[in-house]
Amino acid sequence: MTDSAATHPTRLERVRTDAGAEVAVLTFAHGQLNLFDQSMFDALRSDVAGLAENPPRAVLLRAEGKVVSAGVDVHIFAGLAAEQAADLWQELFAGICHPLEALPCPVVYAAHGLTLTAAFEIALACDIILASPNAKFGLVENVVGLTPSMGGPQRLAERAGSGRARELVMTGDLYDATTLQSWGVVNAVHDDVDSEARALAARLADGPTCAHDATKQIISAWRSGGVAHADSITSEVSGALFATEDLRGAVRSFLDVGPGKATYQGR
Missing domain, CATH: 1.10.12 (Lyase 2-enoyl-coa Hydratase; Chain  A, domain 2)
Structure with a gap:
C-alpha cells in the first residue's frame, strides 16, 4: 500500500457531462485490496456527507485496482464489546448507507472484480448496480462468526427474496455477476463496466x-x-x-x- 493510498483511501471527483450536468465519481483507492479499515470508513463518511451537503445530479461509486474490495479489515472487530459493536453499526448506517440512499439523485455502483462484505453492502444501498462478467460478490462474515450488519441481508431480501438472502449470507459463498443478475441483485453485466457505468451516470445526470x-x-x-x-x-x-x-x-x-x-x- 502506498503512502498516498493510506492517507487518501478514497477519491471524490466532480465532473461535467457534455450537457453540463455534474456527476460525482467516488473511487475506492486504498491499496491492492481496498480493505475497509477505520480510515476507509472515515473517508467514506466524509465523502457522503459532502455529497449530501452539495448534491450532484448523479453519483458513481467505483474502485481502482484488481478488486473492488476484499472486505473489512478484521482488526476493526478485535476486542469490541457488544455495546461498542452496536455503536459501530449505528455509525455506519447513519454516516454511509442511509445518507447514500437518501441522496436526491441516482446513485450507480460499478463492480469490476471481487466485491466482499462492506463493499457489497454499500452497493446494495445504491440505486443501480452494474458489474463486469468477472465480478464476484460475497457476504462472508460467517468466517468470523458474524452476520452482515450494514444492511446487506435486508437489502438482498428486497432485491432477490428472503430465501436467496438467507442462502447467500448463511453459506458465505461467492456468487458471480450473471447469477446475481438473474436474481435481480445486479441490474446489468457489461464487459467494460467502468465505461458503461460512467455513461449511465452521465445519462441520468442529464435527465430530470x-x-x-x-x-x-x-x-x-x-x-x-x-x-x-x-x-x-x-x-x-x-x-x-x-x-x-x-x-x-x-x-x-x-x-x-x-x-x-x-x-x-x-x-
Whole structure:
C-alpha cells in the first residue's frame, strides 16, 4: 500500500457531462485490496456527507485496482464489546448507507472484480448496480462468526427474496455477476463496466433530476411501509414536480417539438 493510498483511501471527483450536468465519481483507492479499515470508513463518511451537503445530479461509486474490495479489515472487530459493536453499526448506517440512499439523485455502483462484505453492502444501498462478467460478490462474515450488519441481508431480501438472502449470507459463498443478475441483485453485466457505468451516470445526470428524486422518495416509502404508504405520499411528491422548471420546460418542449427533445437543469 502506498503512502498516498493510506492517507487518501478514497477519491471524490466532480465532473461535467457534455450537457453540463455534474456527476460525482467516488473511487475506492486504498491499496491492492481496498480493505475497509477505520480510515476507509472515515473517508467514506466524509465523502457522503459532502455529497449530501452539495448534491450532484448523479453519483458513481467505483474502485481502482484488481478488486473492488476484499472486505473489512478484521482488526476493526478485535476486542469490541457488544455495546461498542452496536455503536459501530449505528455509525455506519447513519454516516454511509442511509445518507447514500437518501441522496436526491441516482446513485450507480460499478463492480469490476471481487466485491466482499462492506463493499457489497454499500452497493446494495445504491440505486443501480452494474458489474463486469468477472465480478464476484460475497457476504462472508460467517468466517468470523458474524452476520452482515450494514444492511446487506435486508437489502438482498428486497432485491432477490428472503430465501436467496438467507442462502447467500448463511453459506458465505461467492456468487458471480450473471447469477446475481438473474436474481435481480445486479441490474446489468457489461464487459467494460467502468465505461458503461460512467455513461449511465452521465445519462441520468442529464435527465430530470427532480423526477428521479421523487421516484426515490416513493420507492423509499414503499420500502418502509408498503404500497399503501407509498400511495399516501405520491400525490404530494409528484405534485411538487409541477413547480419545477424542468417539468414546465419539458411539457412545453413536448407540445412544441414532440418527445425526447427536452433538456433539464435539475431544478
